[in-house]
Amino acid sequence: MTTLTAARSTEPSPVLVMARIEAGRLLRHPIFAVALALDAWLLVSSVMVDPEPNLQRMSETWAILTAFCLGVGGFLAMYRVTRSTDASREVVAAVPVDEQQRTLALCLVCVIPLGVAVVSGLFTLIAWEPGPITEPGFYGRLPWADVWLFNVCVLLASLGGPLLGVTLGRWWSWPMAGAVSAVLLVAWCVSTGFRTTSFVTTLHHQAAPFTLPITGASSEETFRQGGSWWWRVPYVASLCALAVIAALLHGATDHRRTLLLRTGTCVAVLAIVLLVVSTLTGPQGVLLWRA
Amino acid sequence: MAGLAVPELRAIAWGHVIGPVVVGTTLLAFTTAGLLDGPQPTFLWLGLGALILGVVACLDEPAAMVTGACPATRRRRTVERLLAASPVVVGWCVLAGLVDGVNGLSGSALALTGTGSLLAAIAAADVLRRLGVDEPGPVVGSVALLGLLGCLLFQPIGGLVVLQAYDDLGSTALWPAVLVMSIAVLAWSTNDPASPARTLRRR
Amino acid sequence: MTDIALTGVTKSYGSTHVLDSVDLELHAGVTGLLGPNGAGKTTLLRILATVLAPTSGQLCVLGNDPTTAPGRTACRRRLGYLPQETGFPRGFTPFAFVNYIAALKEWTDREARHDEVRRVLDQVGLSELSTKKLRRLSGGQRHRAALAQALIGDPDLLVLDEPTTGLDPEQRASLRRVLSAAGHDAVVLLATHQTEDVAALCERVIVLDGGRVRWQGTVTELVATAIGRVWLADEAQPGALASWRTGTGRFHHVGHAPPAGAELVEPSVEDAYLLLRGTAADVAVA
Numbered sequence: 001m002t003t004l005t006a007a008r009s010t011e012p013s014p015v016l017v018m019a020r021i022e023a024g025r026l027l028r029h030p031i032f033a034v035a036l037a038l039d040a041w042l043l044v045s046s047v048m049v050d051p052e053p054n055l056q057r058m059s060e061t062w063a064i065l066t067a068f069c070l071g072v073g074g075f076l077a078m079y080r081v082t083r084s085t086d087a088s089r090e091v092v093a094a095v096p097v098d099e100q101q102r103t104l105a106l107c108l109v110c111v112i113p114l115g116v117a118v119v120s121g122l123f124t125l126i127a128w129e130p131g132p133i134t135e136p137g138f139y140g141r142l143p144w145a146d147v148w149l150f151n152v153c154v155l156l157a158s159l160g161g162p163l164l165g166v167t168l169g170r171w172w173s174w175p176m177a178g179a180v181s182a183v184l185l186v187a188w189c190v191s192t193g194f195r196t197t198s199f200v201t202t203l204h205h206q207a208a209p210f211t212l213p214i215t216g217a218s219s220e221e222t223f224r225q226g227g228s229w230w231w232r233v234p235y236v237a238s239l240c241a242l243a244v245i246a247a248l249l250h251g252a253t254d255h256r257r258t259l260l261l262r263t264g265t266c267v268a269v270l271a272i273v274l275l276v277v278s279t280l281t282g283p284q285g286v287l288l289w290r291a
Numbered sequence: 292m293a294g295l296a297v298p299e300l301r302a303i304a305w306g307h308v309i310g311p312v313v314v315g316t317t318l319l320a321f322t323t324a325g326l327l328d329g330p331q332p333t334f335l336w337l338g339l340g341a342l343i344l345g346v347v348a349c350l351d352e353p354a355a356m357v358t359g360a361c362p363a364t365r366r367r368r369t370v371e372r373l374l375a376a377s378p379v380v381v382g383w384c385v386l387a388g389l390v391d392g393v394n395g396l397s398g399s400a401l402a403l404t405g406t407g408s409l410l411a412a413i414a415a416a417d418v419l420r421r422l423g424v425d426e427p428g429p430v431v432g433s434v435a436l437l438g439l440l441g442c443l444l445f446q447p448i449g450g451l452v453v454l455q456a457y458d459d460l461g462s463t464a465l466w467p468a469v470l471v472m473s474i475a476v477l478a479w480s481t482n483d484p485a486s487p488a489r490t491l492r493r494r
Numbered sequence: 495m496t497d498i499a500l501t502g503v504t505k506s507y508g509s510t511h512v513l514d515s516v517d518l519e520l521h522a523g524v525t526g527l528l529g530p531n532g533a534g535k536t537t538l539l540r541i542l543a544t545v546l547a548p549t550s551g552q553l554c555v556l557g558n559d560p561t562t563a564p565g566r567t568a569c570r571r572r573l574g575y576l577p578q579e580t581g582f583p584r585g586f587t588p589f590a591f592v593n594y595i596a597a598l599k600e601w602t603d604r605e606a607r608h609d610e611v612r613r614v615l616d617q618v619g620l621s622e623l624s625t626k627k628l629r630r631l632s633g634g635q636r637h638r639a640a641l642a643q644a645l646i647g648d649p650d651l652l653v654l655d656e657p658t659t660g661l662d663p664e665q666r667a668s669l670r671r672v673l674s675a676a677g678h679d680a681v682v683l684l685a686t687h688q689t690e691d692v693a694a695l696c697e698r699v700i701v702l703d704g705g706r707v708r709w710q711g712t713v714t715e716l717v718a719t720a721i722g723r724v725w726l727a728d729e730a731q732p733g734a735l736a737s738w739r740t741g742t743g744r745f746h747h748v749g750h751a752p753p754a755g756a757e758l759v760e761p762s763v764e765d766a767y768l769l770l771r772g773t774a775a776d777v778a779v780a
Contacts, residue, residue, distance in 0.1 A: 017602045021594060028585075031433065042445065068444055076433060087581025088591075091643060093545045094575040095598035096567050102598070175429050176344055179436050180311050183341045186440060187318055190333050254563065 014097045018105035025081055026109050035073025036116065039065055043120055047127045059147060060212070062124045063154045066117045067189075067210045071161030072182055074113040078162040079178035082106055082169025099251035103170060107244050110162035117158035121151065142213060142224065149229035150213050156236045157210045161185075163243035164209075170250040185209070195223050202226040203279045209239060228282030235274035241267050299363075299371035307348035307428060312379060315341030319386055330390040332456040333443060339405050340439045342383065346376045346409055347416040347435070348428035355425040359484070366481040369417060380409050397458040404455045407466035408439070410473035417480040497521055497681045498542065498651065503551030505537050505705075512537045513548070514705040524677035526692035526713075527685040528767055529702035535685040536578055536655055538702065542683065543575040543653045556650055556681075569651075571600065574644035578655040580637075582628045588615055588639040589624040595643040614642040617672055619665075633660045641669070645676070652676055654684040658691050670695050689764040699763070701770055709770055713763060720761035720769045725752045736768045 026032055046061045085092050092102075168181055192211040196202040205211055206227040215223050245264040252260050319338035322330050349372045352358065358368065383405040391398025412435045419427035442453040451462060498520035505513040513534045529535050540546040541553070544560040556572050559565040582591055592611045601607035615624050618638040628636055637660050644652060652673070658666045674695060676682055686692060692699055692713060699716050701709040709716065726744045730737055734749035748768045752758065761769075 012602050014597065014600050014602055017597050017604075021597055031437070034437070038441065064444060068440065072440065073437070076437070080433075084583040087583055088595075089581075090540075090545060090577035091575065091580055091595060091640070092598065094543045094570055094573060095595065096570040096600050097598045098567070174306070174310065176307055176311050176348065176432065179344050179429070179432050180314050180341060182436060182440075183311075183314065183318075183337050183344070187334060187337045190337070 015101050015105050015108070018097065018102060019108040022081060022105055022109045023112055025084070026077060026112060029077045029081060031073055031080065032077035032113075035069040035077070038073075039069035039116070039120065042069075043124060047124065058124055058128050059151060062121060063151065063212070066120060066154050067157045067161075070113040070117050070158035071210060072186065074110070074158065074162035075165040075168075075185070076178050076182055078106065078110060078165030079169045079181075080165075081109075082166050083173070083178075086173065100248050100256065103166065103247050103250065106166045106169075107163060107247060110159055110166065113162050114155060114159040117155050121155070146213060146229045149233050152233050153210070153229070153236050156233070156240060160209055160236065160240045160243060163240055163247070167243045167247040170247050192225075196226040199279065203275070206232055206235070206278045207275055209236065226279070226282055228278045231274055231278030231281060235271055235278055238267055238271035238274060242271060299368050300375060302352070302354070302358075303349055303372060303375055304351055307351065308345045308375060311341045311345035311348070311432075315339070315345065316382070323386060323390055329394050330396060331394070332396070332454070335386075335390070335396075335401065335456065336439060336443050336454050339383070339408060340436050342379050342405075343409060343412045343435045343439070344428075344432040346379050347412050347431045349373065349375045350413065350416045350420055351426040351428045352420065353425055355420065365483055369477075369481045373413065376409070376413065380406055383409065396456050400455040400458055403466040403470075407469040407473070408435070410477075411469050414473040414476040414480065417477055421480045421484060497556055498683075499552075499554040501552040503541065503548045503553060505534070505541065505546070506549045511705050513541070515551070516702075516705070516707055518700065518707065518710070520681050520683060522677070522679055522681055523697045524673060524682040524684065524695050526696035526699040527683060527702060528687075528689070528692060528699060529685075529708075530771065533702040534705040535702055537705075539575075539653050539655050539683065539685055540577075542651070543573060544569050545575070572647075572650040574646065574649035574652045576641055576644040576652075576654045576657055578659075580640035582636065582639070584629075586628050587625050588620050588628060588631075588635075588642065591628065591639060592643045592646065596646050599646055601646070610646060611642075614645045615639075617645060618642045619668060634662060634665055637661060638665070641672075645672070648676070648680070650680050652680055652682040652684075654682070656686055657684055658686060658688055666691070689762065689767055693763040701767065703771065716766045716770075717761055717763060718766075720748070720766035722758060723750060723752060723769055724748050724761040724765045725756035725758050727753075727756065735772055 042065055043062065046065075164181075164185075165178065168177055172181075189208050189210045192205040192208045193215045194201070195215060196205045202225070205225050211225070213225055213229065215225060242264065245260055245267060249257065249260045249264065315338040318334055318341060322334035322338070350369070359365070384402045387398040387401035387405065389398075390396050390401065412431055415435075416427040416431040419431060424430065439454070442448065446453050451465070453465070455462075455466065498518070500516050500518040503513060503516045503518075504511060516534075516538065527535050527538070537546065541548050542555060544555070544566045547561060553560055555565075555569045558568040560569045583594075586594070589611060592615060593607060596607045596611055601610060612621070612624070615621050618641050620635065620638050620642060623631060623635060628639060631639070637657075641654075641657060644654065654673075657673070658669060661669060670691070673682055673684070677697075684691070684696075696713055698711065699709075699713050700707060701716075725747050726740075727747060728744060730739070730745050731747055731749075731753065733751065734747035736749075737745055737747040740746050746759075747756075748761075748765050750769075
């Protein structure tokens with residue numbers, strides 16, 4: 001007998017209700033709040049300071065800010081949000097909304113950093129009104145498509161970072177796991193800044209969740225990195241899908257587990273294929289630019 | 292002293308300390324060994340970030356309510372816990388000496404910045420502990436890591452180079468001042484919280 | 495009608511049988527679960543709360559088989575569970591925590607959910623503290639917040655592990671009022687060390703020891719087993735199963751064979767439990 005059974009209406013779905021509650025928790029989380037504030041402040045001050053913006057400078061500034069603040073900040077925040085209910089593990093285990101539904105709700109919340117990234121990108125475009133690239137170096141000789149594909153990858157980083165935080169939160173209960181993983185993640189991404197001179201180095205460059213299309217120790221000597229951004233975009237998208245599947249796999253049983261494993265295997269194979277293709281295609285060799 | 296220190300060292304959550312320290316040491320070892328074009332400030336600072344995560348975990352004390360009522364003073368217990376952190380500080384200074392002059396890096400700047408960062412993180416963790424957060428490690432570690440990553444990406448900040456790896460960049464007063472302040476803060480935070488406040492006596 | 499039925503339920507960890515062929519039937523009303531530490535009380539409660547699966551045996555909870563996923567979900571929709579220790583996510587208030595659990599219990603309509611949250615918080619006396627951070631509340635207040643989440647939706651099965659721990663006498667009396675009201679229509683099973691709670695609240699009692707049901711019946715039947723076996727004396731008598739010096743200076747004894755001419759007293763649930771357990775420890779009370 002339940003006195004208010006009628007109140008448990010069939011819509012909205014419990015997953016959406018949970019997503020709404022978790023979204024509120026993400027927005028109130030100190031790490032995410034600081035990351036948002038930092039992103040906004042740095043972006044606005046960059047726009048105000050730079051007198052002659054062009055698409056290259058806009059891309060670099062916005063890209064690095066977004067990847068750091070929303071990607072890494074979102075990763076840390078979602079990791080903490082995911083782990084926060086550990087203290088109530090016993091109570092949460094005895095409710096009808098199961099772990100997969102709760103995980104799905106957390107994954108849905110990760111569109112918030114993506115939405116912020118889209119809004120900040122639009123703001124940057126509108127406020128900065130970047131002019132044509134006049135410098136011969138840097139992005140000047142990159143196809144426009146590559147520049148925009150790079151920006152799409154930045155958006156995916158703002159989605160993938162938080163998703164990875166949910167996955168790590170589900171699988172790794174060590175309290176320092178989030179922070180240590182953030183260090184390793186940043187180290188991995190930064191290590192792709194070295195010149196791609198071979199298949200291995202290009203593969204390493206393309207495999208990273210976030211990387212820049214150009215690199216250079218100084219303004220006189222810059223390098224366009226090998227690999228195809230056309231294939232990199234679906235590769236990064238497949239990484240995001242893998243993160244969701246891996247998160248849902250935790251606690252899955254029976255046919256659900258089998259389905260997730262099969263889907264995950266297919267997506268993993270696709271990701272590997274896309275990675276190899278993105279490494280092999282694109283510009284051959286390295287183009288040296290001099291100012 | 293060793294006999295007295297052992298219980299306190301046993302109370303440290305070594306898993307939380309060793310994990311990040313191993314990650315940091317591995318990163319530093321890779322970059323020092325000449326991989327990826329030799330020692331680079333970025334990887335040195337990332338390794339430092341991981342070391343900070345390990346060092347602040349030394350002060351996590353879930354049973355603080357109980358140990359606060361024991362005869363062993365808070366200062367002594369904190370010093371004993373920091374015995375676990377001292378090899379990390381020493382190790383960082385040794386590393387700074389090893390990379391001195393390589394790729395233009397300054398050993399003294401690295402040593403000062405790294406030691407200052409580690410001590411500042413320890414001081415912040417102890418202050419939080421005094422304010423009632425029995426396990427300050429994750430909080431201080433996350434904040435320190437974000438701050439470090441922010442400095443890494445966006446320095447100079449207001450013209451100031453915070454993470455100093457070279458002699459000719461950055462303020463020479465910043466990290467010595469941080470060191471002194473951290474020691475002073477630690478001296479205050481390790482006082483017995485239950486001791487009555489000193490009152491000025493009029494003569 | 496049997497609401498809960500366990501047949502041959504066993505829970506093992508390796509070669510250790512935490513629960514060993516437990517057979518139980520529970521109906522609407524308040525049932526107490528007594529037993530020493532390590533008897534398997536918490537394990538039994540966790541199995542009934544569908545948080546833990548038994549190693550073997552058959553289980554029927556409110557007409558559902560919790561060993562299947564749909565059965566578990568169906569059970570959880572009609573279940574309230576208060577674990578022995580409830581942690582809370584950082585930064586939560588009682589309202590936020592109970593609201594969160596209510597959402598997990600499929601209370602999808604926001605207004606109805608908030609009304610229900612306010613109702614259960616009022617039931618446990620936390621209305622005025624509902625927006626205060628949990629970490630700033632006393633242990634008893636936090637415990638009441640944990641109890642509130644178990645009462646969401648007036649569940650048909652309430653499983654409570656040590657519900658009165660840390661509560662003062664007034665709070666315990668208030669909790670008894672809540673549980674006795676719930677027990678009118680629902681199955682309430684509470685594990686406790688407080689025999690006075692069993693005496694005051696429970697219709698039936700189960701004694702668990704070493705993973706097995708040692709005794710089950712009504713509270714009156716349990717107390718009846720100790721009639722004529724509890725006595726007072728001016729001195730301690732070594733042959734008693736349990737004895738202690740009371741505040742009046744006389745010694746309270748529980749044993750199988752009171753001496754001739756002993757001053758027999760009315761036994762309590764605690765006396766009957768000690769007799770059942772056959773404890774030979776002497777407890778000295780100043």
